[in-house]
Amino acid sequence: MKVFKFGGASVKDADGVKNVARVLKNQGFEQCMLIVSAIGKTTNALELVVECYFTKQDYKQETAKIKQNHIDIAKGLFPDNHAIFNEIEEFFYDIDSFLRRNKSPKYNFVYDQVVSCGEMISSRILSQYLVEIGLENTWVDARDFIKTDASYREGIVDWQLTEKNIKQINPAGSYVTQGFIGSDENNFTVTLGREGSDYSAAIYAYCLGAQQMTIWKDVPGVMTGDPRKFEDVELLDHISYEEAIEMAYYGASVIHPKTLQPLKQKLIPFFVKSFIKDEMPGTEVSANDNYTRKESYILKENQELLTIATRDFSFIAEDHMSYIFGALSKYKIKVSLIQNSAISLALCLEDKFGNSQKLNDELKIKFDTNLVNNVSLFTVRNADLNQTDKFYEGKTVLMEQLAGNTLQMVTK
The missing domain is CATH 3.40.1160.10 (Acetylglutamate kinase-like)
Known part of the structure; x- marks a missing residue:
């Protein structure tokens, strides 16, 4: 079937x-x-x-x-x-x-x-x-x-x-x-x-x-970027389940984040195709990991940036993290990106239910906090690390992170 x-x-x-x-x-x-x-x-x-x-x-x-x-x-x-x-x-x-x-x-x-x-x-x-x-x-x-x-x-x-x-x-x-x-x-x-x-x-x-x-x-398949937001994007004719899950997590709107895991568990091939040109092959998502990696761009808008710091310069320890993530769960707020230092924690948040201010009010009882509304999370997958300067042009960068060849920045 x-x-x-x-x-x-x-x-x-x-x-x-x-x-x-x-x-x-x-x-x-x-x-x-x-x-x-x-x-x-x-x-x-x-x-x-x-x-x-x-x-x-x-x-x-x-x-x-x-x-x-x-x-x-x-x-x-x-x-x-x-x-x-x-x-x-x-x-x-x-x-x-x-x-x-x-x-x-x-x-x-x-x-x-x-x-x-x-x-x-x-x-x-x-x-x-x-x-x-x-x-x-x-x-x-x-x-x-x-x-x-x-x-x-x-x-x-x-x-x-x-x-x-x-x-x-x-x-x-x-x-x-x-x-x-x-x-x-x-x-x-x-x-x-x-x-x-x-x-x-x-x-x-x-x-x-x-x-x-x-x-x-209404698009040809999974693209290297949303054509409404990025120029010169191209079709990804094949990607692995893992790549698709990463892209969905980072905010690629063409795939819902929860969709991939059930398919991966039973190795069910998954296609994204155009209902306008249904004869075109579209994108295949499967267990096959042998494909060409292309630089891809994902923009996740309407995010919140919450910075949390201890008041006594003590380390952000396990009990602090447990309390903070318990509050995130309580208010049904998802973390899109996390960055921590010895005494502070920065979280880029997705707040579907409009609870970020309640979260901030609760956390600032114990911590020094700063909440910046309406920021964007820009992610580059398979980034060419020799040509990253172009990604910073015209942006006010509030936070950035590089993991392997994935570059992420929170911008205002």
């Missing part, structure tokens, strides 16, 4: 959905598990609904806009009397009904119940359209298969139960399901983190023992 994943850009409008169907006809839709993200910018729009709900604004006006967008897309795909239009109405009725009845004050819980609806609706539209044009498939609810704990917005997968559930799927069939979501033991929806649809695809690939997994993007 093979696993395909299509992101929101691929189904942003009716023509996009039709193009996905074209790709499936070209590539073969037999014995396929297809994972799809929410349509276009739907996730962002549903996040605004949640914001409006918690700030006592008119969220119904926002849900109405999102619903109309989905109806407009469906009108370009289905006859007027198709059942999909009633389904769309029901999905948005459920959102409004949940928010009207909800008693939970927990933002992350409400977020997951509402924002996950984007994938539910997009997968139904795509599944029904494929049936409409003769590509038979079974729509399945990812929440029945991917089980997690109750860490809303960052669900931790129960691999044993998830694998047991997914192995019940008949590998001879073709299926459409959702990325990004699972459910906890009480069957409440839990999301797997932003951009988690790639991770969903890897979960299915691992549990199904898939022959291959392909993520379809």
Whole structure:
């Protein structure tokens, strides 16, 4: 069985959905598990609904806009009397009904119940359209298969139960399901983190023992840099699992950081291809380590730089580190880069949940701290160390680090 994943850009409008169907006809839709993200910018729009709900604004006006967008897309795909239009109405009725009845004050819980609806609706539209044009498939609810704990917005997968559930799927069939979501033991929806649809695809690939997994993007494959941010980038036609994991960790947006480990464990070949030019080979990620290393550039924006120093000039010791990293875990803040000296520690942080100021306030009770917001982490993989001067041009460098041939700098 093979696993395909299509992101929101691929189904942003009716023509996009039709193009996905074209790709499936070209590539073969037999014995396929297809994972799809929410349509276009739907996730962002549903996040605004949640914001409006918690700030006592008119969220119904926002849900109405999102619903109309989905109806407009469906009108370009289905006859007027198709059942999909009633389904769309029901999905948005459920959102409004949940928010009207909800008693939970927990933002992350409400977020997951509402924002996950984007994938539910997009997968139904795509599944029904494929049936409409003769590509038979079974729509399945990812929440029945991917089980997690109750860490809303960052669900931790129960691999044993998830694998047991997914192995019940008949590998001879073709299926459409959702990325990004699972459910906890009480069957409440839990999301797997932003951009988690790639991770969903890897979960299915691992549990199904898939022959291959392909993520379809609006780029030719994994490039030596984001073409929107860097000039003269080129395609990486092949990289190893290890290189891909490193690139994802450093912030390469084309691959979700959690995606690679499940695939590597079972040596499942992984392809990143273009849904615009699906005949092109794209990038293959595999266990083969015999390939040409090319200088690659990764820019991770919207980071925070936190410097921590002891007040009495004592060493940053193990007990200090334990306390600091306990606080990072408490506030769900991830470390992108770390640098330490005898009496200080500098951390480049990724703060998805807006907790860096709380972290700083807690740490400065015991330490001298300095928090710099809105910095960028620039990483050069396979750097030509004889020509590094060009990377410093026009940048204010707050921190830098060189490990082997990987150069990193935090800039303002």
